[in-house]
Amino acid sequence: MSQTAFRSLFPCFSTKDRFPVYLDSAASTQLPQSVIDAQVNYCRAGHANVNRSGHTLARQATDKFNKARQLVAAHIGAQAEQLIWTSGTTDAINTVASGLTHLLTADDEIWTTELEHHANLVTWQQLAATTGASLRYIPVLENGDLDIAYFEAQLSKRCKLVAIAHVSNTTGAINPVARVARLAQQFGAKVLVDGAQAVAHLKVDVNQLDCDYYVFSGHKMYGPTGIGALYGKPAALDALQPSKFGGEMISKVSLSGSEWNQLPYRLEAGTPNIIGALGMGAAAQFLADIEFSERHRHERQLLSYALQQLATHPEVELLAKPMLQTSVIAFRLRDIHPQDAATLLDQQGIALRCGHHCAMPLSAKLSDVGSLRISFGLYNEPADVDALMQAIDHCVELLGDD
Amino acid sequence: MTKLLQLDLDAIEQRFSDCRAWEERYRQLLLLAKGLGKADPALRQEAHLIDGCESDVWLSFEQQQLQLDSNAKIIRGLLVMLLACLDSYPLSQAQSEFAALLTRLGLAQHLSESRNNGLQGIWQALHAIAQGDEQTFCR
Structure with missing residues (x-):
């Protein structure tokens, strides 16, 4: 083309x-015609809530919604059930941060880098403040690359989580996230990759990166705003405690307590952004078609x-x-x-x-x-x-x- | 309080009246910026800083003397206009006259809240200093 x-x-x-x-x-x-069409056509043809009602229109909406989840998951080489809808990258990072709060103590370290977008920095500052864990930074070298040698030398089993951008939103630097993931996982740490600036430009394969979480937004990959995704390995998603409650994240409710639904629903409280999800699905399809x-x-x-x-x-x-x-x-x-x-x-x-x-x-x-x-x-x-x-x-x- | 500036609003409007292209408007604005004088290191301090994402603005009000400065030239030009408005009107009216002036001169884009350029912060700071006394900055 x-x-x-x-x-x-x-x-x-x-x-x-x-x-x-x-x-x-x-x-x-900007949005391509196909992404605009996916959203407008859905609204024109008639809309229903997903995963709830059993009538035909609702089933059709649910099918489209599930198809969008598959498309977005496939865009990063993942399976649909490994993908949680969020309102964007920031929301996804916050979901992970609050979901992991119960696992962190004052003896632990959270690592991020000096080149992060505030969403992938302030969120961890907050988590460190809440849990007493130390927040440490991988330094940036003169040319804009990360000082991985420093990280490698400082890394210990105190490290429980590493949060790192795949691509810097300021300099466009592509970070060696697969290497960072390998290093961190030797010490049993979980790794979150902020892929917001990568998904429209690189071929992302979460299996090859071998990260625990990968988060990204619709509106930076030719999709609409207000929709994004959190990918996680099954064990990594299981480890997350839900921070929002209500809607399809629940399987059983009594006045004395409630039980949570299975993944991915457990981490998707409330009616999802259905139109946004269809738009993001169309954006993944748009990229796959080229x-x-x-x-x-x-x-x-x-x-x-x-x-x-x-x-x-x-x-x-x-x-x-x-x-x-x-x-x-x-x-x-x-x-x-x-x-x-x-x-x-x-x-x-x-x-x-x-x-x-x-x-x-x-x-x-x-x-x-x-x-x-x-x-x-x-x-x-x-x-x-x-x-x-x-x-x-x-x-x-x-x-x-x- | 002494008059803040030599240029009054009429003189400023006069300077812009013949401008046709945007380049001419901005040339005038950059010329106005020079009216703010040299950067004063005593003013350009953290304590006087008004937050803006794109550029810094410093403000101090000591011994009835208002001082404003910015590290961006275009903002410095706008500050000269802002001071001229304060010179002629009580505070709240000065704020609306400033907006009207920028709109008349084809500079309304600088009023947009999507440009976090420090200008909004100045008005907030001025209102905070004045504490309801609209005449605080008047001659």
Whole structure:
């Protein structure tokens, strides 16, 4: 499939109004027609609650809902019953954190890294505060990669959990999560991988990664917002105590007590986001329908072109040079505050992110005033990079004259 | 209290009146930014910091003297406008006049709450200092 063909699958790029040069897919991706259709068609055709009523419409809704679970599970190489619907990555991480509270004591260590999104950092700070466990960080090296050697040297059987991003949302660095999982599991620790920034760009196979939990969001893989998933190995999901109660998570209720339903329902309290799940299922199908090598080649070419253009621009400073990187680039313009740059780039129709990208500890390490971040989706083309470079020149010209 | 700035609102509007393209508006705004003077290290301290995700704004009010600063030039330009509004109106009215001014000058995007740029925090801080006395920052 050609570049233009990818773009043509997303209706927002053919609207009459001028659509921006969209370089903010790490914040949220655009929706292809098939994902929009899956949700709209379901609403039009008639909706019913799932897993409850036995009438025909309800059974049809349940079938579609189950099919979506299969599709999303298959996207990361998992089985449907290993996949819990959540409202997103943050919700999934919180489900694991509160679910594991009962297993942690003041003697234990929780490990995460300095490059995490706040969702995969603050949640563990809270869990450490609640349980008395120590929170430790895998440091970030100068180039943006993790100091795995430090982790390896410090790791002991005190470590009960490691929470690590598959891909950094700030620098696009691809972390060696399989290696981290192997190291941690030698000491019996559980491993959670935050895959929010990976699932749209890498071929993810949870069996090969061998992590205990893998969490991700619909809206960063061409699906809708408000839906995400928590994958877990059976024993890892069994270990989680439910933190929300009600609805299909219950199997039997009496006034003296209740019993929980089996997985995955036990961790899905209340009526699920059915429309969102169908959208996320359609997004997984959308990605499965395109040969991975084709997607990968397109994104690699785009990344190399952007890196080369940015690296050779005299006013651009790249803030990280990780060994392996995907679809995200952090940079600054020399002597220009990122917010000033972002404002003038926005005026020129460039949509990118400015600030600390919800990863303040890493951001502070890279630059004292935050950074600019561009990130790609399938719909981006080299022309978008050209437009960015032109807009940067104009921006430097306006801001750099004193 | 002494007048905060040389430029009054009319003079600011005048500067923007001939601007056609967005570039010209922002050139004017960047010129205005210079009116805020040099960065004062005594002001740029943690204690004076107003949180904003994208840029920092510092505010102090000591001996009836209001000082504002930012590390982003465009925000500095907007601060000059904000001070000019405070110069001409009581606090609450200054806030709405500031919003009206930005809208008239084609800079309304800076009022959006999706840009956590520190501007919203300034008004909150000013109201907190004034404690209901709308004339606190008036001449």
